[in-house]
Amino acid sequence: MDLKNLVSKKINDYAEKLFFLSNEVWKNPELNFKEFKAHELLTNFLEKEGFTVERSYTGIETAFRATFGSGRPNVCVICEYDALPKIGHACGHNLIAEAGIAAGLGLKAVLESSDAPKGMLTIMGTPAEEGGGGKIKLIKNGAFENIDFAMMVHPSPKDVVMSDFVCLCPLDITYTGKAAHAAAFPWEGVNALDAAVMAYTSISALRQQMKPTWRVHGIITNGGAKPNIIPEKAAMEYYIRAPSMSDLDLLKSKVTACFKSAATATGCEVEICEPADTFASVKHNDTLAKLYYRNIVDLGVKDMILEENLGGSTDMGNVSYIVPSIHPMFAIGSGEVNHTREFTAAANTPEAHTATLIAAKAMAHTCIDVLTTDGLMEKIKDTFKD
Ligand SMILES: [Zn+2]
Ligand SMILES: [Zn+2]
Structure with a gap:
């Protein structure tokens, strides 16, 4: 089977389990560095699925790393799972967790297949995005040292691959x-x-x-x-x-x-x-971003916008100065904006779930492009150096 179809099939087969994970995280909103239930749920799931799991990765209690395979390139998909006080999962980080796990499952199937490309996969569980800077602590602890590129997707009112983050x-x-x-x-x-x-x-x-x-x-x-x-x-x-x-x-x-x-x-x-480190702006890797754009359009998201400013900030910005990165935004079937009670409701609908799995497939398909195309990894690194 074609590797991209293999990813899509794997993610479709796991759709119900993935929805369960997302729903559990959504039902139990936890704040910065206190995401104990989400950490437990996600790491148990990944271990059962055959990943090598390191809980409390680099000493950060609710961070984790799950890996599969060996060698380079080492591709990294990122999960977030923290919520906001009083208004719950109003930034939809339950969906970011779901997308990261889904993309990881799909890529694991690729690395296990008979025509597996060379490389390994890392799923990084990064706590405390909402003002806590969990990724900045992980960077300081060396978590991204052997990573070749990193990606995550974020729910939003709109489909935009490269949005400005300050x-x-x-x-x-x-x-x-x-x-x-x-x-x-x-x-x-x-x-x-x-x-x-x-x-x-x-x-x-x-x-x-x-x-x-x-x-x-x-x-x-x-x-x-x-x-x-x-x-x-x-x-x-x-x-x-x-x-x-x-x-x-x-x-x-x-x-x-x-x-x-x-x-x-x-x-x-x-x-x-200053209670947490300063978040940097996001430096989108243009080569990776364009690959993601082509893949998600191929998956049927026809109104995806390559560049538009939606505003906001993220600790993924700091990651983007360490390794080539992308942070695409994806619409979840609702025009509501982040950090509202309406967005919290929208982040746990069947429409949001469907959109999340498509974004996860686009991440995994982008990784397949890099793993199977000669010279692409070098091109991404060149874009990063520029
Ligand atoms: Zn937020
Ligand atoms: Zn967010």
Whole structure:
């Protein structure tokens, strides 16, 4: 059987099992680095399917690596499985897990076939994409050292192979003031909530002078304990984003000035820290992206767009500076946008499942192209160096 047909058949045969995995992950939304149920479910499944599985890979509790075969090239498909607080799988990472596993199963069938090409397969389980930077920790721990290229797919309202993703720096801000009776001795207090509110409004004013591609958004996570106590502590979480590291540094300096000036105005102390590593922009590998595009169009997704900007950030950006990578977006049969309750619902429908399996086949077919075409791996590496 033709290798691409073999992949499609394998994935179709496993459709129900794959839907089960995705549904289980969806039903049990878990946050950054706490994806214990998903980690257990996915690693047990992969082990049963004959992969060599390393749980808590490189010491990150909810990361995993599953491999099959040996030698080079070593192709890597990536699973994500973290959710968002309160609104569940509103980014559809259950589908990213499903797609990674599906593509892996298909490629394993290829490597086991009588006319198997040379090479090996890695399925990487990467936790904490939503602001935690799990992939950046994996990179630091050497997880991508023997990988030749990496790919993942992400659900979205639209089918786009190469969408722009900007750099992202998370900031945690804590103001410390002094508690006092808010009615009897308010002059004895130093109001930390006032500092947070001032910083919030200063940043809102700053937006008029921000470039259209910059984004700053935050929440107040602690605004005091009780109305009759002057708040002695206030805390905020912010994300700042820009297309380049130099723009991000400039924006960070402007935003930091807002946080510090609010502290000065109120007499509070301020502490600003970066709770996770900065996400890099995504450097799409043009050669890989075009292969994926041709494969998914061949699979019947006729309105796939090669390049369009949908916005957002991902820690896959950091991977894309380490090894040749792609991060295509795929539509899931709903016009809803990510990080909404409506998207959470859309991420567990039969339409979403069907679209996920097509995207998984396109990833596996792209890997087959690379494994079976002379000179293609070199071309991908040349594109990467450029
Ligand atoms: Zn998201
Ligand atoms: Zn996401």
